[in-house]
Amino acid sequence: MSRPQTTRKKRANGVESRQRILDATVEIAGERGYEGTSIAAVSAKCGLPASSIYWHFKDKDDLIAAVIERSFETWLAAVVLPGEETGTPLERITVMAANVAKSLIDAPDFLRLGLMLALERRPTEPRGRTVFLQVRDIATQKITEVTGTVFPDLDEDALRTLATYAVAGADGLFVHREIHGDAVDLVAMFELHAQLVWDAATRMASRSKG
Amino acid sequence: MSRPQTTRKKRANGVESRQRILDATVEIAGERGYEGTSIAAVSAKCGLPASSIYWHFKDKDDLIAAVIERSFETWLAAVVLPGEETGTPLERITVMAANVAKSLIDAPDFLRLGLMLALERRPTEPRGRTVFLQVRDIATQKITEVTGTVFPDLDEDALRTLATYAVAGADGLFVHREIHGDAVDLVAMFELHAQLVWDAATRMASRSKG
DNA sequence: ACCTTACCGTAGCGATCGCTCCAACTGGAG
């Protein structure tokens, strides 16, 4: 029964070290931004030498991109998409918005780091920024499609406007909470946001139908 | 008639140099963030040596704070607040939103740099961040008051929620334009935003009145 | 036993960082 199952786990703590490095990086990058994230600081925080960081990651840009990717996966896992819906479409959308709000409270790193990178416009774009914008565009597209099934009378243009507005509002509310901290009831604000986007959609639909 | 009025103006190009330094800094800070804004880069862009920068500004933190302050004044000047209103309150609010959108297109530096600083959470907060958050809170308070005059039935809590939502939406839409560039019709999005906030306010008012 | 693979530790490279020192220069006041 001596399985080689333990083979790669006991072998060396490479996997754990990688996580430690990413943990330290996400913390420092969240405090100081892209340029402010120095390898020395990451090294000090995770207890591993710089050479170990460069063994696990090609360079600083690769490290930041890896942080973005991992924090995206963490956030994705935190979003509980409601299954087998009951209730009106508005209720479902509101529940969905509340879930997104909760996930952003539990796993804020992805959006925080992403927005920090997105606002910068350096000549040579960091890979992390590219990853963030791609993921974001996919999410917006998804929202567009879902909205299209709920409001089949809306044309592509209106759907895109609504999705853009929905995402932008989420960003702004998230920023507000990042600034003002736990005092902000993000879930309530997201529910209000869902309600308003719903209103806009219904108004647009009734107008386009005539 | 040899007025001493010209005394300090002609004297030396200190004032112009200060502007040159600020111009260069706002450009670099917008590209690379707080840490990424190196004195050497600013020096190279404005053509003045580092010592001149340190003659005009105490240190790097002071320089960034000055940039925030000046870009705020520039933005304030770009916001054309409509005088002597005609039309319904909704029309007035919509025009105001459109004006804010235009001002953000013409003078985006304040909000862009401010948001970049706001998202960072370094142990010792940069002065520029403090300035930004103060100005922002004042603006939110102003919106709260104005909304209170238009909707006297709303309580303080509802007013604050509305103002917060209004500002957050503006932030999010601005970020969206920063990411996607001129293709985004910011004015149209702001007009939609004004409409939706208005809807929310009227609904809240009618509910609170009974 | 030996080689390979995976990973950590030390030392340090050249470049750049924020910032300072100090010698010019310049124009107005005396």
Added chain:
DNA sequence: CTCCAGTTGGAGCGATCGCTACGGTAAGGT
């Protein structure tokens, strides 16, 4: 003219930057 305040120029400080070279160690495969 001299003198001084305002402003620029250049040289360079110690610290830190991103990153690399290289040797050591420990476990797995054979």
